Amino acid sequence: TIGAVAVDQSGHVAAATSTGGLTAKRWGRIGDSPLIGAGTYADDRAAAVSATGLGELFIRTAAAHELCALIRLGGLGLQEALDAVLGEVGSLGGKGGLIAVAPSGEVAWGFTTPDMYRGRAGSDIERCVAIY
């Protein structure tokens, strides 16, 4: 699974996620990536979010929308909301990662696996590419 979130110079956010799914999947199984609100969500009132990991648990927690709701309705900060959602996914037995960006320009990521391919760039932040 791959994903991208961005905030542009007008303060608008967007999210994109794309995947081949899980190895050896059967029965037309679809994970969270194409489900708006689960693996992908964007709302200028909160954040843009993209997920990766065990899709079934990101669906059940409505992870991407939940992260935005925790900000919009719960008043949480971006990283705080991201960590809370990953904690909820974990409490149901799932693992994976999230990336997020806010209209304010704040960025966040987190993962509960040993690794996540990730990168970030910006007009006023150092570029970073990492795996572990």
Add this chain to the structure above:
Amino acid sequence: MSWKLVIHGGCGAMRPGTVSKEQDEAARAGLNAALDAGSSILASGGSSLDAVEAAARALEEDPSFNAGRGSVLTADGHVELDAAIMEGTTRRAGAVAGLRTTRAPIAAARAAMELSPHVLLTYEGGDRFARDQGLEQVDNGWFVIPERAAQLDRVMAAGGQFDADIKYG
């Protein structure tokens, strides 16, 4: 106003010691290429929607990642592609699932958002819609790389269980 771009290339499959130096370098190069693709749009005042599509397209084309070319295989050995895109201003969204011949799944998702009245389009109908919008169609085998075929063989030899541990991305 500043701009920001954050990307991921998946998780769970790259335990230390399971990724060769070449794979590590190839993946980092792919992540940097995706950052370049999206950053050039944002730095020149372009939209976050164009930027995330460009970054995702770069990663879909890169066989290091489980999306587009280099995707994992289903139990019967073909590739099925899912993608979604969403913009935060009006909360328009587009998604595709189960595509087999559309080279750029994220572009198909955007076409669903901008050129159809729907959000999610799936399987043969989704590919047919993408083709009708002029998006490139390829043979399903174009998405398959030997490493993914070998991973499928290992999973099937072990009983074909659901890869809940996301060992293979």
